[in-house]
Amino acid sequence: xxxxxxxxxxxxxxxxxxxxxxxxxxxxxxxxxxxxxxxxxxxxxxxxxxxxxxxxxxxxxxxxxxxxxxxxxxxxxxxxxxxxxxxxxxxxxxxxxxxxxxxxxxxxxxxxxxxxx
Amino acid sequence: xxxxxxxxxxxxxxxxxxxxxxxxxxxxxxxxxxxxxxxxxxxxxxxxxxxxxxxxxxxxxxxxxxxxxxxxxxxxxxxxxxxxxxxxxxxxxxxxxxxxxxxxxxxxxxxxx
Numbered sequence: 001x002x003x004x005x006x007x008x009x010x011x012x013x014x015x016x017x018x019x020x021x022x023x024x025x026x027x028x029x030x031x032x033x034x035x036x037x038x039x040x041x042x043x044x045x046x047x048x049x050x051x052x053x054x055x056x057x058x059x060x061x062x063x064x065x066x067x068x069x070x071x072x073x074x075x076x077x078x079x080x081x082x083x084x085x086x087x088x089x090x091x092x093x094x095x096x097x098x099x100x101x102x103x104x105x106x107x108x109x110x111x112x113x114x115x116x117x
Numbered sequence: 118x119x120x121x122x123x124x125x126x127x128x129x130x131x132x133x134x135x136x137x138x139x140x141x142x143x144x145x146x147x148x149x150x151x152x153x154x155x156x157x158x159x160x161x162x163x164x165x166x167x168x169x170x171x172x173x174x175x176x177x178x179x180x181x182x183x184x185x186x187x188x189x190x191x192x193x194x195x196x197x198x199x200x201x202x203x204x205x206x207x208x209x210x211x212x213x214x215x216x217x218x219x220x221x222x223x224x225x226x227x228x229x230x
Contacts, residue, residue: 004160006160035217043224043226044221044223045161047219047220050217050218091160091161093161095217101168102149102166103149103151103213104151104163104166104176105151105161106163107153107161107162109159109160110159110160
């Protein structure tokens, strides 16, 4: 079974500062994918970034980067230059189905990020 | 472009009543389809997934069922709702070769009283 752990129920950051949201995972699958999604108060799920377990470099998407440490089974999200609009719930997720066609996602409990001016 | 629809957006139902939530996807064919539930203050839990018409896999035992009568239609049902069925239900789709991420619908907020 897959287990995704997000130990920070809430985080606060000042506008324009960087913030790191923690995520650790546990899987016995040799090939997997790691994801981060953002959920504003409206409830929609917004995809942010993806990291494959065999990717050599850490993924980056604009202000988002994923600090992937495979040996430690961690996949922390770094948001640089925080903006007020970044205030939302952030979910880490894992798919054990790389190389198959199932595409299932398993989520952590989320971290509520608040950006203050 | 692909879009995913869910309805209704909100629903208030009494305990013991039936449930039918619908999800449809436009702009793609042969997608994998997924139902997730998000309890208040929690992460998303995968309930069902489907890789094709009539093919349903259940992740957790529960009071709910799913069906896929058409390629781009996914339905979540219950014969008798429980209080614990309350939550935010999200449908998602993914197709191999169309990127890594799943795309989510707007969700249905279900309150069972």
